[in-house]
Amino acid sequence: MLLFWAMARLLPVEPASAMGRWFGRKVVSRLGDSRYMRANYRVAFPEAGEAEITRLIRKSWGNLWAVLAEFPHLGKICDRSSPDPRVEIENHAYLEELDRTGRAAVFFTAHMGNWEILGGLMPAMGRPLTVVYTPQSNPLVDAMVQYWRQRQGMKLVEKHGGIRILLRRLGSGESIGLLVDxxxxxxxxxxxxxxxxxxxxxxxxxxxxxxxxxxxxxVERVATARYRVIIHPPVSPPHEEMGTDKQALEMTRQVNGIFERWIREEPGEWLCLKRRWAKPGKELKEKRKKKRRAA
Known part of the structure; x- marks a missing residue:
């Protein structure tokens, strides 16, 4: 991995991204563990044949390794001073409204396109952002990933145990970013x-x-190392009379519905390396276990 990043860092941004995509599609897709990806695609696209699912898996691996190859170049990709920016923004007016009111937002996205762009873009525009992250299993890889994130001005909070920090940041008018798919x-x-x-x-x-x-x-990949960031309208909260638990559940249903639409439009850009759904027959056991924990 470190050798791959060293090569990507030496190359200009477009060749680095193209190299990563090629390596993911042609090499990693054949050698990597794709069993969960295949299971996830089968659930999401039951009408797809095995050949089509294999094509999506290769495309997903290619996108992942393009993202990895772009890590050393995040600064260039997110640079807003360039005469030819690599990231176009739709609904920039919403960000300007946040600036005027001094309010914060809970931004969320999915593992699609290059999900690191959101965290690098906001600080590049002078907007502080706290990013919630899950540490990598390999400590050396984790250190490199966090190094490149912090170089872009991202403030990092580990997923477990960071709720109080997030509440303080939001209370002070600082937005947060999460990956929740x-x-x-x-x-x-x-x-x-x-x-x-x-x-x-x-x-x-x-x-x-x-x-x-x-x-x-x-975050949509529109060309090699070029992106479109679309800021959608906020998720509508239900009536307060429902209570917080039911409100949160209904809003989360909306979130999953949004992700479904994105994934149906660009299924090959969805990173689904981990099992998303329970194995057949285990769903009921999970629900019973959750009820026992809540009792």
């Missing part, structure tokens, strides 16, 4: 592609508790 064992059962899937309700709860918007941000 993957399975969370302590999450709630929420429909996703018409199947129940354990999903975190933390983003909705943070938005409700601090009375800030819950805002979907889609």
């Amino acid at each position: 993957q399975r969370v064992d302590e999450g709630e059962h929420v429909p996703f592609f018409e199947r129940s899937a354990l999903t975190t309700t933390a983003p909705a709860r943070l938005a409700l508790r601090t009375r800030n918007d819950l805002v979907p941000v889609r």
Whole structure:
């Protein structure tokens, strides 16, 4: 991995990204563990044949390794002073409204396109952003990833145990960014592609508790190392009479629905390396176990 990053760093940004995509599609897709990716695609696209699923898996591996190759070049990709910016922004007016009001937002996105762009873009525009992250299993790889993130001005908070920090940041008018499309064992059962899937309700709860918007941000890859960032309208909170738990659950249903639409439009850019749904027959056991823990 470190050799790969060393090569990517020596190359200009476009050749580095292209090298990563080629390596992911042609090499890693054949050698890597794709069993969960295949299982996830089968659930999300039951009408797809095995050949089509294999094509999507190769494309997903290619996108992942393009993202990895772009890590050393995040500064160039997110640079807003360039006469030819690599990132175009749709609905920039929403960010300007936050600036005028001094309010914060709970931004969320999925593992699509290059999900690191959101965290690098906001500080590049002079907008502080705290990013919630999960440490990598390899300490050396984790150190490199955090180094490049911090170089872009991202403020990092580890996923477990960072709620108080996030509440303080939101309370002080600083926005946060989260990736929330993957399975969370302590999450709630929420429909996703018409199947129940354990999903975190933390983003909705943070938005409700601090009375800030819950805002979907889609990062689309439009060309090699070039992106479109779309800031969608905030997720609508239900009536307060429902109570916080039901409000958070309903907002999370909306979040999963948003992700479904994105994934259906660009399935090959969805990173789904980990199992998203329970194995057949285990879903009921998960629900019973969750009820026992809540009792």
